[in-house]
Structures are given as C-alpha cells and as structure tokens.
Amino acid sequence: MERLNRYRDAPTGRVRLNVVAEAASLLLAPVLPTFAERYPDIEIDIAAHDRMIDVIGNGYDAGIRHGGTVPEDMIAQRLSADLRWVVAAAPGYLEQFGTPERPEDLQHHHCLGVRLGDGRIYRWEFDGPEGEIAIAVPSKVVVDEGRAMLAMAREGVGLMYGLETTFARYVERGELRLVLEKWAAIGPGYHIYYSSRRQVPAGLRLLIDLIRELRPLGL
Known part of the structure; x- marks a missing residue:
C-alpha cells in the first residue's frame, strides 16, 4: 500500500528520443533503472542510430548528439563532460x-x-x-x-x-x-536538444534532471 500511495500522484506520459547510438548505451542505460523506479508511469521510446534526421519533424520530443552537431535553432543542454x-x-x-x-x-x-x-x-x-x-x-x-x-x-x-x-x-x-x-x-560532450516552439514534456524534463544528477559520463 505504501508503494501505491508513493506513486499515486506520479507523473505519467511518454517521451520519444532520437539519440546517437553510443549515447543510448553510455549515457541513457546507466540512468534508466533509476528513472523507471522513480517514475514508473513514464514510457521512454528510444530510436538509437547515427543517421542525421529532422528530429522534431519526425515526431520526437528531443534528440541527443555530440555538441557541435546540434541544429542551431534548437534549445540544447549539455549532458556529459567532453x-x-x-x-x-x-x-x-x-x-x-x-x-x-x-x-x-x-x-x-x-x-x-x-x-x-x-x-x-x-x-x-x-x-x-x-x-x-x-x-x-x-x-x-x-x-x-x-x-x-x-x-x-x-x-x-x-x-x-x-x-x-x-x-x-x-x-x-x-x-x-x-x-x-x-x-x-x-x-564536445553529449547534448540534448529540443524545439523552443513546443512545450517540453514533464517526462523529458525529469530525464534531463536525472542525467545531470547521476552524471554517468561526468559533467
């Protein structure tokens, strides 16, 4: 019962990410167990590959790439050290x-x-x-x-x-x-980027905060 009460008001939703393949294993994999424990009702949908695509135009909430390859018209946040x-x-x-x-x-x-x-x-x-x-x-x-x-x-x-x-x-x-x-x-280290013209999903903000908290690749 305590566990149910703990998550009664937990955030829900789905986050779609397009990430450089190595970022999925080096940056996301170490933090996802903690994320799943803290936010069990948030789904993470990850497309991990190195092809350059229009992330927002293809329906993703955000992308993760090396700094310097992030589109200039996006809001970007650093997620790792160099x-x-x-x-x-x-x-x-x-x-x-x-x-x-x-x-x-x-x-x-x-x-x-x-x-x-x-x-x-x-x-x-x-x-x-x-x-x-x-x-x-x-x-x-x-x-x-x-x-x-x-x-x-x-x-x-x-x-x-x-x-x-x-x-x-x-x-x-x-x-x-x-x-x-x-x-x-x-x-340059990994950066997450997303559109300045869309509302950022709560799940995405929580994921960014957790990566910056746990720092799997430094920061």
Missing part, C-alpha cells in the same frame, strides 16, 4: 601488423572506416604536439554502426577509432589495446 577519442586494436592485430607510433603510420594499416550519419566517411581526428590534424585513413571495411565495428575490432579486422569509454571494459579484459594515446583528441 569526450576523449582514441584508437584501439586487438592484441592479435598488433602482433601481426605492428603498432602505429604516429597518426601518419595509419596509412600502412587496416583501419575500420566510419560512415557518418550524413553518408560521409569520417576523417580520424588527432591532437598532438604539432596541433590538430584530421586523416583520411585507408579503409577496406567501412561501417556505420558502432557495435558491429567494435565486434570487428575485437576480432582483429583492423584499428578502430572511437570513444575511450566504449573501449574501457575490453581494454581491462585484455581484448583491446589503445594506441596513439599521445594524439588522443578531446571532443
């Missing part, structure tokens, strides 16, 4: 093909190409003693989905560029190793 981008590979790959010592060495390696949401192939970004550089790496395999790319990297298909947080558990288990760490780039 993110560190690194290169990782399976130990077997490095034993067979060697370890790159500088970003330029990537021209002689197998790299997993990253197809962006707008169809372009991502140029790997680095920040070292000589400043920021972006390199078009040789890619016999190009992937547009992070989980598939991670599986390939762990199998030794090639070097992968991604978030240090994504690699952390696999590095700890010895399945991947980080390379070129001195050239790691720091990029």
Whole structure:
C-alpha cells in the first residue's frame, strides 16, 4: 500500500528520443533503472542510430548528439563532460601488423572506416604536439554502426577509432589495446536538444534532471 500511495500522484506520459547510438548505451542505460523506479508511469521510446534526421519533424520530443552537431535553432543542454577519442586494436592485430607510433603510420594499416550519419566517411581526428590534424585513413571495411565495428575490432579486422569509454571494459579484459594515446583528441560532450516552439514534456524534463544528477559520463 505504501508503494501505491508513493506513486499515486506520479507523473505519467511518454517521451520519444532520437539519440546517437553510443549515447543510448553510455549515457541513457546507466540512468534508466533509476528513472523507471522513480517514475514508473513514464514510457521512454528510444530510436538509437547515427543517421542525421529532422528530429522534431519526425515526431520526437528531443534528440541527443555530440555538441557541435546540434541544429542551431534548437534549445540544447549539455549532458556529459567532453569526450576523449582514441584508437584501439586487438592484441592479435598488433602482433601481426605492428603498432602505429604516429597518426601518419595509419596509412600502412587496416583501419575500420566510419560512415557518418550524413553518408560521409569520417576523417580520424588527432591532437598532438604539432596541433590538430584530421586523416583520411585507408579503409577496406567501412561501417556505420558502432557495435558491429567494435565486434570487428575485437576480432582483429583492423584499428578502430572511437570513444575511450566504449573501449574501457575490453581494454581491462585484455581484448583491446589503445594506441596513439599521445594524439588522443578531446571532443564536445553529449547534448540534448529540443524545439523552443513546443512545450517540453514533464517526462523529458525529469530525464534531463536525472542525467545531470547521476552524471554517468561526468559533467
């Protein structure tokens, strides 16, 4: 009975989110158990992919993307600290093909190409003693989905560029190793954005507050 009374006046509703795929696992997954406990009558509908779409025009309440890719006409709130981008590979790959010592060495390696949401192939970004550089790496395999790319990297298909947080558990288990760490780039953190011309659903405000409270990726 106490539990029923506790939630008698709890908020209700449904929140539709369109998020970058990795944000679903790194940012939302850690907070959703607490959210479900606090607000059992609010549904969260998540579309997790990297395609660039008109979030509001397609019926979503909000989107989550890296800062710098958020549409300028939207209200945006930061949800994480800045993110560190690194290169990782399976130990077997490095034993067979060697370890790159500088970003330029990537021209002689197998790299997993990253197809962006707008169809372009991502140029790997680095920040070292000589400043920021972006390199078009040789890619016999190009992937547009992070989980598939991670599986390939762990199998030794090639070097992968991604978030240090994504690699952390696999590095700890010895399945991947980080390379070129001195050239790691720091990029904008995740931001949530929504229209200034629509009323923000109560559930969305509560979710934003909880992420900023729990800080799964810092803030």
